[in-house]
Amino acid sequence: MDSILVTGGRPLHGEISISGAKNACLTLMPAALLSDEPLTLTNAPRLSDIRTMTQLLESLGCEVASLQDGRVLAIGTEAISNHTADYDIVRKMRASILVLGPMLARDGHAVVSLPGGCAIGARPVDLHLKALEALGAELDLREGYVHAKATGGLKGGVIDFPLISVGATENALMAATLARGTTEIRNAAREPEIVDLATCLRSMGAQIDGDGTGTITVQGVDRLHGATHPVVTDRIELGTYMLAPAITGGEVELIGGKRSLVAAFCEKLEAAGIDIEETERGLKVSRMNGRLKPTNVKTEPHPGFPTDLQAQMMALLTLADGTSVLEETIFENRFMHAPELMRMGAQIDVQGGTATVTGVETLKGAPVMATDLRASVSLILAGLAAEGETTVSRVYHLDRGYERVEEKLGACGAKIARVAGA
Numbered sequence: 207m208d209s210i211l212v213t214g215g216r217p218l219h220g221e222i223s224i225s226g227a228k229n230a231c232l233t234l235m236p237a238a239l240l241s242d243e244p245l246t247l248t249n250a251p252r253l254s255d256i257r258t259m260t261q262l263l264e265s266l267g268c269e270v271a272s273l274q275d276g277r278v279l280a281i282g283t284e285a286i287s288n289h290t291a292d293y294d295i296v297r298k299m300r301a302s303i304l305v306l307g308p309m310l311a312r313d314g315h316a317v318v319s320l321p322g323g324c325a326i327g328a329r330p331v332d333l334h335l336k337a338l339e340a341l342g343a344e345l346d347l348r349e350g351y352v353h354a355k356a357t358g359g360l361k362g363g364v365i366d367f368p369l370i371s372v373g374a375t376e377n378a379l380m381a382a383t384l385a386r387g388t389t390e391i392r393n394a395a396r397e398p399e400i401v402d403l404a405t406c407l408r409s410m411g412a413q414i415d416g417d418g419t420g421t422i423t424v425q426g427v428d429r430l431h432g433a434t435h436p437v438v439t440d441r442i443e444l445g446t447y448m449l450a451p452a453i454t455g456g457e458v459e460l461i462g463g464k465r466s467l468v469a470a471f472c473e474k475l476e477a478a479g480i481d482i483e484e485t486e487r488g489l490k491v492s493r494m495n496g497r498l499k500p501t502n503v504k505t506e507p508h509p510g511f512p513t514d515l516q517a518q519m520m521a522l523l524t525l526a527d528g529t530s531v532l533e534e535t536i537f538e539n540r541f542m543h544a545p546e547l548m549r550m551g552a553q554i555d556v557q558g559g560t561a562t563v564t565g566v567e568t569l570k571g572a573p574v575m576a577t578d579l580r581a582s583v584s585l586i587l588a589g590l591a592a593e594g595e596t597t598v599s600r601v602y603h604l605d606r607g608y609e610r611v612e613e614k615l616g617a618c619g620a621k622i623a624r625v626a627g628a
Contacts, residue, residue: 212589243432362387
């Protein structure tokens with residue numbers, strides 16, 4: 207099993223190109239199930255999760271061509287030949303549940319295993335199921351699988367989410383495009399990935415209004431056609447690499463970055479004393495002098511502070527001159543990186559969904575273990591700033607969401623290498 211070896215204490219200087227968004231691409235790929243014409247996605251990230259979704263779609267009868275060194279995905283689904291998403295594939299990744307809505311909408315039946323993914327709380331799929339039931343689906347859960355059918359097809363309806371859910375909004379949005387009549391999705395997620403999906407679906411012929419707001423209206427159509435769509439910039443990768451010069455010192459330009467994608471995050475970075483400048487090519491982030499300032503963080507649905515940047519922000523605040531409080535409101539069990547940061551000398555007290563971080567002057571390199579995707583990169587960030595060597599094990603988590611981390615950081619002067627496992 208591979209690990210990442212980081213030798214800290216080097217300020218970073220240079221530029222990093224930001225990839226297409228993992229979370230957007232994983233949603234766009236199942237949209238190909240809605241049409242018998244090809245969907246081509248450009249600016250696709252090259253990640254293990256994308257390979258897992260490719261494997262899942264191919265198991266359902268899709269033809270997936272990876273072009274231009276994986277940057278372009280051409281997906282054709284002339285017919286769905288298999289309507290069962292098997293546990294052996296689905297267990298690897300929670301986004302697999304997103305094939306349920308499109309299969310049900312197109313052919314009126316689907317069997318999908320309950321999904322897996324990072325162990326950061328229950329993250330139930332009940333909101334997905336309630337949304338599909340509101341469109342007339344009949345659902346039966348047995349032996350770990352969702353058995354769904356819609357005799358005569360889905361029908362438009364009102365979906366009123368009690369809680370905001372990105373995945374459930376995506377599943378509902380795709381299903382509603384082919385449902386007969388009008389669907390109103392209330393308390394919908396507003397993330398850029400939702401807007402990106404709606405933009406793609408419109409280019410395929412869907413009639414959608416209100417994406418990016420709390421209420422999305424979909425007028426169902428008889429069929430969708432093929433399209434070519436560029437995957438939106440990955441705002442979580444963007445925020446992560448913005449933290450690299452913030453924690454080490456130096457100046458790095460993030461090519462393709464936009465402040466609008468990470469506005470709430472930028473506000474917290476600036477509160478901590480980091481300079482952020484918009485450029486013609488992206489965002490330039492720098493920290494030249496002095497210790498970081500403490501700041502409090504509360505994760506919230508978009509446009510609030512993203513939960514997927516909480517672990518990385520905690521790594522930064524371990525070095526602040528004072529005490530910071532991080533409150534996690536989206537997922538339970540999402541402070542599992544805290545004990546690993548404490549192995550490096552961080553002072554962190556976790557009480558339920560709140561972590562109190564008392565900054566230290568220096569972190570010390572240590573062997574640490576990644577517990578989930580975002581935790582893995584938070585430990586790499588800590589290692590960049592620490593004295594001595596840090597070895598991050600179980601980096602298969604990292605490869606699910608970050609493309610060639612060691613190359614991107616190494617090009618900016620970081621001493622970082624991947625060590626092949628036995």
